[in-house]
Amino acid sequence: MKIPIIILAITCFTIAFAQTKTKPVTQTDTYKRGKGVYTKVCLSCHMEDGGGVPRLNPPLIKTTYVSGDKKKLISIVLNGMTDRIPIDDEYYSNNMASHKDLSDQQIADVLTYIRNSFGNKASIVTIAEVKAVRAIR
Amino acid sequence: MNKILSFIVLMFVGIFSIAQNKPDAGLIIPKGFTAVKLVEGYGKVRHIAITKQGNIYVKLNKLYQGKGILYFKKDATQKYVLSNSFGNYKGTGIYIKDNYLYTSSDEEVFRYQLNDKGEVINSNAPEKIITGLPNKGEHESKSIVLDNNGNIYVNVGAYSNSCQEKDREKGSMGMKPCPILEEAGGIWQFKASGNNQTEESGTHYATGLRNVVGLDWNTQTNSLFVMQHGRDQLHDIFPDLYDTKQSAELPSECMYELHKGTNCGWPYIYYDHQVNKKIVAPEYGGDGKKSTDEYQNPSIAFPGHLAPNGLLFYTGNKFPSKYNNGAFIAFHGSWNRAPLPQEGYYIAFVPFVNGKPTGQWEVFANGFAGATKTPHGAAHRPCGLAQDAEGALYVTDDTNGAIFKIVYTGK
Numbered sequence: 001m002k003i004p005i006i007i008l009a010i011t012c013f014t015i016a017f018a019q020t021k022t023k024p025v026t027q028t029d030t031y032k033r034g035k036g037v038y039t040k041v042c043l044s045c046h047m048e049d050g051g052g053v054p055r056l057n058p059p060l061i062k063t064t065y066v067s068g069d070k071k072k073l074i075s076i077v078l079n080g081m082t083d084r085i086p087i088d089d090e091y092y093s094n095n096m097a098s099h100k101d102l103s104d105q106q107i108a109d110v111l112t113y114i115r116n117s118f119g120n121k122a123s124i125v126t127i128a129e130v131k132a133v134r135a136i137r
Numbered sequence: 138m139n140k141i142l143s144f145i146v147l148m149f150v151g152i153f154s155i156a157q158n159k160p161d162a163g164l165i166i167p168k169g170f171t172a173v174k175l176v177e178g179y180g181k182v183r184h185i186a187i188t189k190q191g192n193i194y195v196k197l198n199k200l201y202q203g204k205g206i207l208y209f210k211k212d213a214t215q216k217y218v219l220s221n222s223f224g225n226y227k228g229t230g231i232y233i234k235d236n237y238l239y240t241s242s243d244e245e246v247f248r249y250q251l252n253d254k255g256e257v258i259n260s261n262a263p264e265k266i267i268t269g270l271p272n273k274g275e276h277e278s279k280s281i282v283l284d285n286n287g288n289i290y291v292n293v294g295a296y297s298n299s300c301q302e303k304d305r306e307k308g309s310m311g312m313k314p315c316p317i318l319e320e321a322g323g324i325w326q327f328k329a330s331g332n333n334q335t336e337e338s339g340t341h342y343a344t345g346l347r348n349v350v351g352l353d354w355n356t357q358t359n360s361l362f363v364m365q366h367g368r369d370q371l372h373d374i375f376p377d378l379y380d381t382k383q384s385a386e387l388p389s390e391c392m393y394e395l396h397k398g399t400n401c402g403w404p405y406i407y408y409d410h411q412v413n414k415k416i417v418a419p420e421y422g423g424d425g426k427k428s429t430d431e432y433q434n435p436s437i438a439f440p441g442h443l444a445p446n447g448l449l450f451y452t453g454n455k456f457p458s459k460y461n462n463g464a465f466i467a468f469h470g471s472w473n474r475a476p477l478p479q480e481g482y483y484i485a486f487v488p489f490v491n492g493k494p495t496g497q498w499e500v501f502a503n504g505f506a507g508a509t510k511t512p513h514g515a516a517h518r519p520c521g522l523a524q525d526a527e528g529a530l531y532v533t534d535d536t537n538g539a540i541f542k543i544v545y546t547g548k
Contacts, residue, residue, distance in 0.1 A: 041373075044372075047513070049511075051513040053472040055181075095305055097303065097309075
């Protein structure tokens with residue numbers, strides 16, 4: 001009688017453990033796909049390590065533009081950015097083009113990637129969140 | 138065995154001590170030259186002007202303790218110390234001619250009278266010689282140079298990459314004609330002694346130049362030479378016409394000799410140094426191959442995206458004779474050459490014979506970036522160039538605010 005109880009206990013523990021310990025974001029498919037989108041679309045300006053180019057293209061590291069409000073971030077990808085806004089007291093002169101030709105999935109993936117790369121740690125971006133911002137006209 | 142071991146140990150000691158002492162301030166320069174770092178830590182030091190006395194004025198693109206112009210003066214031990222700072226505006230251009238110091242913000246040009254010690258007489262009251270130049274936050278720096286006839290030349294960069302209807306957007310076509318060229322994307326000429334001159338009252342000297350940062354007056358040819366920053370992102374914008382490697386190497390960074398009315402062709406064409414042709418830009422119907430005979434040919438063309446920020450014709454006679462009348466170019470260094478490694482971050486030299494480049498350019502001084510040749514990883518990025526009355530070469534760095542001096546000792 002004792003043995004089945006132990007087995008039951010082990011089983012329950014394993015299930016509980018598996019449920020609480022979720023996969024790190026960096027090992028998800030969305031992150032991996034996001035890296036692919038980044039390499040193809042974003043890397044040429046924001047650089048491989050997200051460091052950007054002083055005076056020209058802003059860095060994606062340690063900035064609330066990346067790790068803060070998701071709606072604002074999604075909107076920058078969809079609409080581009082031509083405002084001259086100082087980021088950490090620095091101005092960046094190159095215009096960012098609109099990337100509305102990317103799919104909701106691609107935008108969710110790439111933003112999840114940049115929010116969890118280059119030292120950033122922020123929540124993932126879902127397809128539904130991208131869809132919602134795209135719907136605003 | 139012992140010999141091999143001690144050789145290896147000695148080699149490591151050697152490498153270590155070289156790294157510690159950093160001869161030539163860490164720069165790699167030709168044999169016979171010596172480099173020193175004069176100052177460091179002043180931020181975005183852009184262009185530079187040297188007085189007859191050998192003291193240094195620099196223009197800052199970010200204010201240092203509230204000031205945009207710094208004056209470094211040699212003390213009794215020949216060490217440069219910050220002796221004065223003034224001007225509450227950021228900018229790039231600075232030039233000395235006939236007892237005046239000329240400086241630019243991103244919208245205006247000023248001049249300050251110098252006394253017989255080469256020092257600004259009244260730093261609070263410059264003459265505003267040019268005003269109202271367009272600044273839309275892209276290619277906004279206004280580089281300046283003077284000729285020997287009382288004229289000043291100012292670059293007004295185009296506030297666009299390639300004059301697309303939507304800047305840098307994939308597939309967006311070019312505006313025809315490009316409206317930006319009316320007030321930017323060229324060089325304007327003004328009177329050096331004028332007052333509150335505008336583009337309308339000045340002369341629209343040359344057009345079809347995307348952005349010029351490095352420029353110099355060639356006293357041999359008595360003409361203006363400029364270095365154009367070529368357009369970006371051929372692949373990003375037209376992925377079907379250009380692969381990433383072509384986009385990394387193209388378009389060429391070009392040197393142009395300008396005269397009144399010269400048109401260098403931006404945004405309609407770009408230069409391809411691999412085939413020596415002016416190629417129709419994809420925004421204007423080009424396919425990467427279609428070429429044209431229209432527009433000015435470059436004097437010499439370099440690989441893409443090296444970002445020439447400084448140009449200086451060497452008029453001294455203290456370097457070996459091959460350098461006489463040749464051009465030094467400060468390449469700030471690339472950002473858009475992925476997937477290839479970034480390039481530039483060095484001073485190049487182009488020999489000139491009878492006022493024409495020989496076509497054989499070489500890297501003159503390298504090693505500014507240090508271990509990481511990327512825009513934000515580089516220790517230094519060369520920007521401005523100047524020569525003193527003794528024939529020494531000066532290089533500024535706008536990443537860590539350093540000034541380097543390179544002299545020829547023959548050793």
